Amino acid sequence: xxxxxxxxxxxxxxxxxxxxxxxxxxxxxxxxxxxxxxxxxxxxxxxxxxxxxxxxxxxxxxxxxxxxxxxxxxxxxxxxxxxxxxxxxxxxxxxxxxxxxxxxxxxxxxxxxxxxxxxxxxxxxxxxxxxxxxxxxxxxxxxxxxxxxxxxxxxxxxxxxxxxxxxx
Amino acid sequence: xxxxxxxxxxxxxxxxxxxxxxxxxxxxxxxxxxxxxxxxxxxxxxxxxxxxxxxxxxxxxxxxxxxxxxxxxxxxxxxxxxxxxxxxxxxxxxxxxxxxxxxxxxxxxxxxxxxxxxxxxxxxxxxxxxxxxxxxxxxxxxxxxxxxxxxxxxxxxxxxxxxxxxxxxxxxxxxxxxxxxxxxxxxxxxxxxxxxxxxxxxxxxxxxxxxxxxxxxxxxxxxxxxxxxxxxxxxxxxxxxxxxxxxxxxxxxxxxxxxxxxxxxxxxxxxxxxxxxxxxxxxxxxxxxxxxxxxxxxxxxxxxxxxxxxxxxxxxxxxxxxxxxxxxxxxxxxxxxxxxxxxxxxxxxxxxxxxxxxxxxxxxxxxxxxxxxxxxxxxxxxxxxxxxxxxxxxxxxxxxxxxxxxxxxxxxxxxxxxxxxxxxxxxxxxxxxxxxxxxxxxxxxxxxxxxxxxxxxxxxxxxxxxxxxxxxxxxxxxxxxxxxxxxxxxxxxxxxxxxxxxxxxxxxxxxxxxxxxxxxxxxxxxxxxxxxxxxxxxxxxxxxxxxxxxxxxxxxxxxxxxxxxxxxxxxxxxxxxxxxxxxxxxxxxxxxxxxxxxxxxxxxxxxxxxxxxxxxxxxxxxxxxxxxxxxxxxx
Numbered sequence: 001x002x003x004x005x006x007x008x009x010x011x012x013x014x015x016x017x018x019x020x021x022x023x024x025x026x027x028x029x030x031x032x033x034x035x036x037x038x039x040x041x042x043x044x045x046x047x048x049x050x051x052x053x054x055x056x057x058x059x060x061x062x063x064x065x066x067x068x069x070x071x072x073x074x075x076x077x078x079x080x081x082x083x084x085x086x087x088x089x090x091x092x093x094x095x096x097x098x099x100x101x102x103x104x105x106x107x108x109x110x111x112x113x114x115x116x117x118x119x120x121x122x123x124x125x126x127x128x129x130x131x132x133x134x135x136x137x138x139x140x141x142x143x144x145x146x147x148x149x150x151x152x153x154x155x156x157x158x159x160x161x162x163x164x165x166x167x168x
Numbered sequence: 169x170x171x172x173x174x175x176x177x178x179x180x181x182x183x184x185x186x187x188x189x190x191x192x193x194x195x196x197x198x199x200x201x202x203x204x205x206x207x208x209x210x211x212x213x214x215x216x217x218x219x220x221x222x223x224x225x226x227x228x229x230x231x232x233x234x235x236x237x238x239x240x241x242x243x244x245x246x247x248x249x250x251x252x253x254x255x256x257x258x259x260x261x262x263x264x265x266x267x268x269x270x271x272x273x274x275x276x277x278x279x280x281x282x283x284x285x286x287x288x289x290x291x292x293x294x295x296x297x298x299x300x301x302x303x304x305x306x307x308x309x310x311x312x313x314x315x316x317x318x319x320x321x322x323x324x325x326x327x328x329x330x331x332x333x334x335x336x337x338x339x340x341x342x343x344x345x346x347x348x349x350x351x352x353x354x355x356x357x358x359x360x361x362x363x364x365x366x367x368x369x370x371x372x373x374x375x376x377x378x379x380x381x382x383x384x385x386x387x388x389x390x391x392x393x394x395x396x397x398x399x400x401x402x403x404x405x406x407x408x409x410x411x412x413x414x415x416x417x418x419x420x421x422x423x424x425x426x427x428x429x430x431x432x433x434x435x436x437x438x439x440x441x442x443x444x445x446x447x448x449x450x451x452x453x454x455x456x457x458x459x460x461x462x463x464x465x466x467x468x469x470x471x472x473x474x475x476x477x478x479x480x481x482x483x484x485x486x487x488x489x490x491x492x493x494x495x496x497x498x499x500x501x502x503x504x505x506x507x508x509x510x511x512x513x514x515x516x517x518x519x520x521x522x523x524x525x526x527x528x529x530x531x532x533x534x535x536x537x538x539x540x541x542x543x544x545x546x547x548x549x550x551x552x553x554x555x556x557x558x559x560x561x562x563x564x565x566x567x568x569x570x571x572x573x574x575x576x577x578x579x580x581x582x583x584x585x586x587x588x589x590x591x592x593x594x595x596x597x598x599x600x601x602x603x604x605x606x607x608x609x610x611x612x613x614x615x616x617x618x619x620x621x622x623x624x625x626x627x628x629x630x631x632x633x634x635x636x637x638x639x640x641x642x643x644x645x646x647x648x649x650x651x652x653x654x655x656x657x658x659x660x661x662x663x664x665x666x667x668x669x670x671x672x673x674x675x676x677x678x679x680x681x682x683x684x685x686x687x688x689x690x691x692x693x694x695x696x697x698x699x700x701x702x703x704x705x706x707x708x709x710x711x712x713x714x715x716x717x718x719x720x721x722x723x724x725x726x727x728x729x730x731x732x733x734x735x736x737x738x739x740x741x742x743x744x745x746x747x748x749x750x751x752x753x754x755x756x757x758x759x760x761x762x763x764x765x766x767x768x769x770x771x772x773x774x775x776x777x778x779x780x781x782x783x784x785x786x787x788x789x790x791x792x793x794x795x796x797x798x799x800x801x802x803x
Contacts, residue, residue, distance in 0.1 A: 012461035014454035015265070016393075019238035023379065023386055029237040030272060030376030039324065040265075042314070042347050044476070045451045045465045102374075122238070122390070124397055124459040125452070154324055 001076050003054060003133040004110075004117060006143060011047040011127035013040040017119035024118045025108075033101060035110040036119050036128075039154065049127060050097050050151055051119075052110040053144050054078050056136030063094035069107075076135060080109045096151040097144065170380040171233035171702035172196055173274045177297060179290060181364055182223060182282030186297050191276045197704065198788065200711075201232030203259055204674035204718040205277055206248040210257065211725050211792060213279075220252040220356070221338055221363040223283035229270075229329060229344075229369065230278070232676035235456075236271030236377040238389045239697045240396055240689075241678040243267060243455035245329070245346065252340045252356030253516075253571055254590040254617040256726035260343065261673055262352030263455035266371065269327040273373025284365035289330075291321070292371040302367040307333055309509035311348040317370045330368035331358045332511020334559040338362050339569040341520060341558065343513040349478040350455070351513060355592060355616050356571075358511055380703030388696045392689055393459050399687030402460055405680060406452070409462035410482035411441040413596075414489075421750040422600030425490045426529075426545055427522040428587045428741060431598040431753060435495025439485050443497050453478055460681060466501055473498035473548075477505035486596060487518020492525055493545030503551060510559040516571060517558065519593025521551055523572035526585040533579060539563040587739045590731060592617030597625070599742055601751025604652040608755060609662050609763050612736045613777075615722035621679055623665030634691070634712055635664050649685070653752065655759050659766030667715030674718060675711075717787045719771075720779050724792055733777045736764060 018034035026033050036051040052060075054071075058078045061069045068084035069091060071077070087105030092098060099108040110117075120128045133140065178187040191205070199205045206228040218224035227249045234242040245267035251258030270278075273292050287302040305313050313330045327346065334342035335358030342358025343351040353361075379385050396402050404412060417423040418436035425433040437443060448468055454461035467476040473496070484504040488494055494503075507514050527533040528543035535542065539557070541550045541564065557565025567575050573591040576582040587594045589611055595618060597603075597611050610624020635645040638660055648657045668691065672682050675694060682688040691708030699705050706714075726735070743757040768775065772783030784790050 009451075012452050012454035012458075014456065014458045014461060015268075016238060016240075016457055016459060019236075019457055020386070022376065023238050023382055026376065027382040028376040028378045030374075031268075032272065032374035033376060042349075042478070043465075044467075045453055045478075118386075122393065122459070124393070125454070125461060 001132065001135065002112075002115060002130055003135060004051060004112070004120060005129045005131045005133060006049050006051065007127050007129065008047055008049045010125045011038060011049055012125045013038060013045065013047045014125070016122040016124075017128060020118040020122040024113060033099075033108065035099060035108050037099060039151075048147065048150055048154075050147055052078060052098050053140055054110075054112075054135050055140065055144060059094045060091035060098060063090045065090065069109075077112060078109065079111060080107050082106050095144070096148055169193070169196065169702055169704060170378040171237070171698075172201065172276050173271055173375075173377070175275050176277035176279065177275055179278060179280045179299070180282055181280055181284040181288070181299070181366065184284070184299055186299070188297070196233070198714065198717060200671070200674040200698075200714055201235075201276060202230050202244065202246040202674045202676040203248070203261065203670060204714060206230045206246060207257065207259065207718055207721050207725065209277070209279065210248055210250070211721050214250055214725075216728050218250065220250045220255065221359060223364070225250045225360055225363070227280040227357070227360050227364055227366070228277065231267040231270050231276055232674055233702050234697060235267040235676050237379065237701055238386065238457060239677070239701065240389065240392050241455070241458045241460065241681045242676055243457055244673070244676040244678060245270070245352065246673060246676065247344050247353045247357050249357050249360040250729075251616065252359045253573070253592050254355055254729075254731070256590065256617075256729040256731050257615050257722050258353070258355030258357055259616055260352035260354045260357060261676065262344070262346055262350040263678065264327070264347030264350035265456035266327045266329050266346035267676060268456040269325075269371045269373050271373065271377050272375050273371050274375050278369065280364055280366060283363065287365050287367050289317070289366070289368040289370055292369070292373075294373055294375060305367045306336060309333065310345040310511050311509055313368055314348050317368060321370060321372070323372055326370050326372045328368050328370050331361050332509060332559070334511040335359055335362035336367070337559060337561050337569070339512070339559055339561065340571045340574070341513050341516045341569065342511050345508065345511055349508045351508070354513055354516060354619065358513070379701055381700045385697070385700035388693075388700050392693060392697065395693070396459055396681055396688065401686045402681065402688070405462050406460050408441040409464065410680075411444065411480070411485060413482040414439045414441070414485060417486075417598070417600070420600050420602040421748060421753065422598045422603045423490045424486055424596055424598045426493055427491060427526040427585060428594065428598055429526070431600045431748070432750075433490035433493070433495070436490060438495040438497055439489045439500070444480060448480075448497065448501060450476075455678070458678065462680060468498045468501050471498060473502040475502045475505045477501065477508060479508075480504055483596065484514045487514050488521065488551060491518050491522040492551060494548045494551070495546065496548055499548035499552070503548070503555065506552065506555050510555060512555065512559060515595040516593045517555070519587065519595065520558075520568050520572040520575065521554065523575070523582075523585050523587065523593070524568060527579055527582050530585065532582050532585070537564060587741065589614075589618035589738060590735050592619070594618040594739065596620050597742075599754050601748070601753060602652055604649060605655065605755045605759070605763070606658040606662050608738055608742055608760060609658055609767060610665070612738050612760070612764070613662070613666075613767065615719065615726060621669065623669045624662045634709070635661065638664075653755070655763045655766070658763045659768070659770040662767055663770045664712070666719050667712050669715070670718035671711050671715035674714065713787075717789065720783065720787055720789060721792070723773070723777070723779060724789075727778060733764070733775070736777055
């Protein structure tokens, strides 16, 4: 099936993919509401790209207690039913490649824009390419594991600041 | 209105008070954002005659309406203050993604007043804003400050705007840095930030930038990407970045060499992208929302100059390369990294070091004066030793820390070595045989002192559509550029060029992707992006008018600081017309003064360079006159 191949080595860190994704899905530009995320490495450019890989054995689906996540047997895509999702974030713990929208208490999942993803169209560095791929291939699994590990390490050290202020 | 967040922060450092208020519509509509908005704020709020490094100076940072959107190359942020070098306007913009994050946090502009009693940094996380103790960050390099704040705030996505040790020590060659390596703020803004005891601004935002017409905006943005990626110039640019200029300038006898004494450097081939890429380039790097990605990460693996960093450009290669006579690429990369870490401006620092080297060449400085440093042309090791001395104001470095203009007052007879306009080092200008002399006019009249980004230099195509309109035909417009040494029409060319530059800096779009001759975006295309993003209907001509308004506001700031016609000039060396084997260089002063008259006339300024009443009325600026009397201070 046609999926996004991620070649993070080519990524220049421009994050146009995030801008285009949030623009088509939300009608506004926001990296926090983009289904695809780029985490820049300022020192050597070893950027990290995080986007749902639509795995053949999606651990996010397994982790959801509310049946909000499902793998569509016809399209092969993993999707979220926002009516059922409560934004608990269990799926993000199981696999951190999707985005939790805390404000609206729901998880954001790449829907491949119905087969013609905008992020791929605005990627000029060759980091995102639409290709015929087997979602269950070992390469795909290893990409998921590596990215997850990297993300978990990052998120282990970091979450947005939360200290209150009285200045305003 | 969409695009803008509509909010700004006023930070009173002396009292430790922070006020959040709406960004006035008047500012948005007449000045767009970024450079325009903060230049106007500076004109309104800065008291005349204040000490640039005293508590009454105002330091500002701003983003524009297109930052944080899919509009291409809208990554820039602008910082402004009264200049510690020229005493007039000083501003500068840098890339990275600080501005993007600032928009997501919900702010267009931050104004800092006063001086904090102790070192602080401003922490912004969406609605939460506070001043925090920064004593633990004092003395830290730009990179250490970034790393430390990301760790302390437990968020690797925190974006930091900071100064290095140079800014803390009030070195007038200091800039402000985002993402450790993206610098802005020529004219000593790093020192102004340091004088306020403000080490950094750390911002994290999870909000969004609202778009008035998402479909039209995405279509306009995609058309713009297509134009940029199809452009042969930008394809070359994507590969080489600004480093392509070394070859071009060497071939045209326009490479600033040995403090601008010559236009050709023997070792230039060692400074090219071709010499850099195979050995040291790691990969390309883009600023926020940029499909071009002209910058490079680099790494020198071993040897005496082992280092790594980012953003090796023309503006970091020639100032210490040809200008100081150094032809060792690894050494230049090391020097670039050191400047970034210490928070020094490569243009001004290179200009100051090459000034000292010319003093050495002429015997005006000896080992006794320089703490035994041998300042012969090409001595890279001496430069590497000298840079920290400048940043920490140690020994001989302390003499250079205020820039070449102030240093020359303490070195007898050294004014012949000065290459400054309004006290600021001439960055990249050598009037070679093929260099359009309008560049000289651009340097002389740029609002922030000798400058290559304010119009007239490599960009003299900004106003093409309007230039054609004014002159009646495309041929006439192109002639102005094809006949580099003729004075005809150069006033028009520069005016439009400056207007376009002000427009671009106010939309915070990168200067490398605009201008017709570089197959970049023109004012109409910018208008399309702007209108679909903000919902404010403006044409390319309307936007150019905003550019003109901004240029006039900046002129008023400088007039108030006492800079009239006499300040709009060039170092004497440019007025020496010389025949070289490659053709004539320089230009006569008469030619220059003729062009200046032409420029003032087209601008609607009088002979002293003062905007006429009619011009101010046309631009809606009459209200600014009340505060001070408009006369040419130099008369």
